[in-house]
């Protein structure tokens with residue numbers, strides 16, 4: 001009888017195995033998963049826009065290893081040169097709840113892979129696919145869209161903003177939302 | 187039979203006492219004073235050990251007379267016992283104090299600071315060393331990797347930093363060990379008294395490829411060192427033949443430029459080692475491979491097989507392009 005709660009607790013600890021799971025040999029640069037995402041929530045007819053995703057997101061969402069790796073790549077590949085530490089500079093802020101091109105992981109992956117017309121460069125063929133996913137999942141954690149238990153915690157240097165695991169969650173935006181320039185009176 | 191195997195096996199580690207990476211084959215003041223300290227400790231502690239063992243043996247051998255009453259008190263015997271114990275306690279205190287004194291005297295040298303010396307910043311990354319030579323004139327500073335050239339017989343100041351996790355910089359033949367800690371800078375001096383190539387290794391577990399994170403120290407006469415320095419300060423030599431020219435094209439259209447710098451060109455990545463003079467280095471990938479054409483090609487084709495987990499990704503490069511790329515990189519002397 002006394003053993004039962006103990007075994008149950010031990011069982012819970014298995015959940016932690018998922019938190020750091022990773023592949024030790026990733027696909028080379030130039031191989032990529034197929035994602036078909038929608039950038040607007042509008043579509044002809046009554047059904048929502050058609051989307052088709054590869055399901056690769058599952059192994060990245062809520063994974064502490066990929067998230068912290070993404071944080072490192074964010075500085076390595078100079079994302080902070082345009083987006084600062086998430087607050088935005090010449091590129092839009094990434095820590096807020098406005099998403100020009102959608103907040104789902106696939107949408108962000110496509111943003112990084114393909115680039116976006118108003119100045120976001122394309123990283124296709126420059127980074128291995130897994131690194132793009134890592135960057136994307138880290139971008140999500142900047143606005144609190146990733147679980148607290150997995151998001152990166154403190155920085156080694158000065159903190160320009162609360163750490164990612166303390167960001168208030170922004171409301172998820174399906175598809176895309178209109179960019180500020182699009183909503184302004186023409 | 188078994189004894190013979192054991193005794194032979196126990197001699198094998200002695201091979202570690204000589205060579206380019208040994209704390210017992212020293213060629214610099216820091217390491218030499220540590221080596222002396224080692225021998226002093228070894229001597230004193232061996233004497234202490236032998237005396238203790240002798241005492242134990244005597245105690246085991248001593249036979250007590252069965253007839254005497256164990257509770258009887260013999261005043262003279264008591265007195266000698268008290269004296270003996272007091273003397274031994276005194277001797278222990280003196281030994282401990284002496285050892286502490288020696289440690290202080292010899293280790294103090296490791297923290298000597300000389301003014302106006304060559305200063306080099308060494309940054310530990312997972313899993314390689316970035317080496318920045320400082321100079322008063324900004325146009326005479328330069329960056330290289332995994333290989334530190336120094337003038338022989340002169341102290342050189344190292345500023346140790348880290349970008350990700352704690353690493354530790356240790357060249358056993360030349361210096362004491364010092365950690366590279368993210369967010370702070372540690373300073374240590376190093377000097378080689380004899381020309382030669384010394385090997386050092388990261389001495390703080392830092393992840394998967396910790397074992398493949400070595401560096402070389404090349405000590406040479408001042409004049410040769412200055413030549414080397416001038417050659418390193420120069421920008422990359424432009425490609426000389428057709429293969430190298432086409433190799434340069436491949437380099438600039440591949441992901442390489444995301445991570446590597448070649449000074450004098452538009453490649454300015456800061457994630458991996460500076461490749462401006464990669465052709466002039468002795469090893470590749472932090473002492474993992476000899477720098478040969480074959481190894482260079484093998485590394486570019488599949489770094490993840492040679493150093494699994496390293497931060498250089500797998501890229502698909504077709505064989506012709508690889509050949510050109512290697513020609514280009516080899517030419518970066």
Ligand SMILES: [Cu+2]
Nearest residue numbers: 388390392396
């Ligand atoms: Cu290490």
